[in-house]
């Protein structure tokens with residue numbers, strides 16, 4: 001059979017194959033592209049052109065106009081040529097599309113997104129949709145910079161930038177998405193975060209533990225690149241929440257009634273155990289009795305030798321101001337009371353706090369009254385002082401008059417007689433009385449001492465007091481009272497039982513969670529380690545059976561929605577291209593190759609005579625047909641980047657081969673042989689290639705072979 | 716010039732040639748006759764290897780035919796004219812092109828080829844039909860074009876495979892006339908398969924009678940037709956007598 005090609009037809013055949021492949025690729029990928037772009041257009045109409053917009057800004061609906069104006073300003077002043085568009089408003093939130101002009105699609109721009117848009121009115125956040133891109137979720141901060149550089153170096157990547165906890169990798173073309181994301185995945189797999197978590201209540205030195213574990217791993221695995229990355233801010237929101245929970249718990253703990261337990265000898269208390277007390281009720285607990293209302297149940301929270309602490313989980317000691325000291329009994333499961341375990345001291349901090357506040361309030365109210373009374377008293381004192389001074393002055397005048405009078409009496413001698421003596425006696429007595437009334441009647445010279453009184457300085461000190469009282473009055477005691485009342489009222493209205501339940505709830509939650517400071521994160525590089533295998537080793541090394549070991553990745557590749565959509569579209573395109581490749585190859589086989597096959601078959605039979613059916617089926621022309629079909633289909637399939645799901649190139653090759661074989665078997669049906677003419681050509685001494693070019697192909701079906709032959713055909 | 720020895724050819728189980736042997740001298744006109752299916756066509760086609768015999772030996776001008784390379788074979792074929800029963804013209808080509816195209820493809824300049832083609836067409840009386848397409852010609856005309864085509868390369872040997880068998884009786888004459896003329900005027904060696912007994916008697920130097928893939932009788936026409944020894948010969952004699 002091959003000799004048929006020797007004298008030159010092989011060249012025609014090779015050209016035919018090349019042109020077939022070329023046209024086939026153009027046909028299948030071109031048509032597929034047309035279909036693809038049709039659907040793509042539809043998608044784009046819905047969510048903007050691929051790569052047209054970079055950011056969706058979520059803006060409160062009522063602020064939309066203002067936001068649009070601000071965005072227009074931003075685009076005018078900072079990014080001339082930027083695209084702005086308004087799309088759907090969902091649930092009171094408007095979505096505005098913003099697209100940077102090409103020259104601004106830089107790492108700087110994207111890294112600075114928060115500062116670019118922070119002035120947009122009503123902004124509720126934004127989503128980066130720049131395309132084509134790959135989204136990597138939850139990139140661990142310890143590797144962020146390193147990964148950013150590595151990703152930027154990947155072929156097909158423009159640059160990478162951080163978007164919150166995520167990282168976005170911008171691509172040159174959507175076609176690179178697959179290869180780049182594969183490479184990114186590979187890069188991510190090079191790192192692992194080995195996380196150690198400790199249940200609540202473990203006060204661990206994270207630095208020390210990290211150090212120990214690094215030592216252990218370096219020893220066991222010989223891994224060099226292990227780094228402690230515990231302090232990295234990871235999951236900020238969660239951390240904040242957990243911190244709040246921890247604070248809440250410690251607040252509740254300090255707010256709860258204090259429970260101190262003194263166990264009697266031979267009783268060993270354990271954490272979590274429950275103990276029954278009489279509480280404020282009047283039913284004493286007895287062994288084997290049932291729990292009764294009013295009794296208090298305490299849970300042991302920590303044990304130190306014979307002493308333990310606990311908290312109330314059932315019942316209340318609300319109105320107990322003093323420390324209670326009662327007998328405690330074990331609480332068995334099922335509500336039955338067990339053995340006596342010792343003395344339990346209960347102290348209601350909360351009630352004491354409330355009591356203190358109430359006392360303070362009372363004090364404040366009295367202080368106010370006191371101030372009013374004091375100022376009244378001072379005012380009175382002032383009035384008395386005035387009266388006193390006046391009286392003193394009148395006394396002085398009187399004294400002088402008296403003196404003059406008495407002098408007058410004595411100088412007059414006997415001129416006045418007994419009347420004068422009487423007056424003189426009266427005045428003296430009066431003066432004595434006066435002096436006594438003013439000074440308490442101490443002495444003769446009391447009037448002098450009265451005169452010596454420093455009324456002015458007394459006045460001054462009185463006015464000082466007045467001032468101070470005024471100041472006290474100026475203090476807005478009412479406001480203070482209101483504040484203190486507010487504080488009192490805003491104190492949680494919780495009883496011990498509720499506090500206990502809350503603490504237990506927080507503990508259950510925190511127990512399974514990462515708590516800042518109780519988590520150690522190690523970055524392990526180039527090492528695939530098995531957490532299950534490692535956990536016992538680490539527990540042993542740390543001498544802590546509660547340490548939990550987890551392995552997490554440093555990021556997850558997450559194709560964004562539209563890339564995904566377009567990838568699906570791409571897949572459809574590839575599938576269509578694949579089908580078109582098959583259709584095309586079938587057509588080519590029928591139009592072009594059937595002619596060659598039937599000629600080859602005729603030449604062969606004519607020379608060797610007809611064969612049996614079996615021999616017919618295993619002739620080399622069928623092999624040649626299979627080969628032709630395979631080469632054509634596989635080449636077109638691969639070059640047009642076709643991809644039919646579940647069909648690898650090998651399967652495609654087999655399909656092509658089967659198509660070729662089938663066409664060979666039915667070649668004459670598709671391309672009837674003009675045997676007389678071929679025979680004439682042979683008889684006239686034409687070569688096989690001449691027979692093909694001048695006799696067979698010119699009358700074959702119109703196709704590539706026929707068309708290409710026009711260049712060679714001479715008649 | 717042509718020596719054929721012990722040629723055999725099987726088509727599956729069917730034997731087409733069974734020890735066929737023939738020797739032809741330069742310039743000789745040999746007519747092969749025999750019943751249909753006796754292997755005449757097969758024999759004649761083996762000479763220019765349109766059919767490959769299973770075994771045997773053919774030499775043409777002392778050159779072994781069956782071992783020629785394909786290039787040598789093509790050369791040989793150009794020197795051996797072949798006229799088919801079905802004319803085997805290239806239907807898409809004009810009469811002129813049919814006659815000259817193989818000359819051009821073999822390297823003859825187009826002008827010269829054309830001149831020779833016109834001359835050959837003139838010789839068979841088809842000079843006025845050069846630009847027609849074969850479908851527009853009668854069977855006889857087509858066969859004359861076929862003859863011109865074989866003639867144009869001045870072959871040393873012409874093989875005729877029942878050239879008139881598919882023609883209307885009316886048209887047979889014109890072809891036979893051309894053939895007679897050729898035999899008379901050229902020195903070309905002729906090997907003619909035909910059922911035309913009177914034509915054979917007229918032109919043949921020798922008659923070869925075949926049956927079942929082998930030669931059963933041969934000799935000058937008078938001898939073979941007057942005094943046949945074989946069954947086939949006797950049948951032909953009866954045919955002539957009637």
Ligand SMILES: Nc1ncnc2c1ncn2[C@@H]1O[C@H](COP(=O)(O)OP(=O)(O)O)[C@@H](O)[C@H]1O
Nearest residue numbers: 610726730731750751752753754755756757758
């Ligand atoms: N291509 C072929 N395939 C099968 N059998 C053939 C073929 N050509 C000829 N034969 C058989 O070989 C025998 C000789 O045929 P052929 O030489 O054409 O006879 P003739 O020309 O004398 O009529 C016949 O029996 C015929 O059926």
Ligand SMILES: [Mg+2]
Nearest residue numbers: 755756757877
């Ligand atoms: Mg025949």
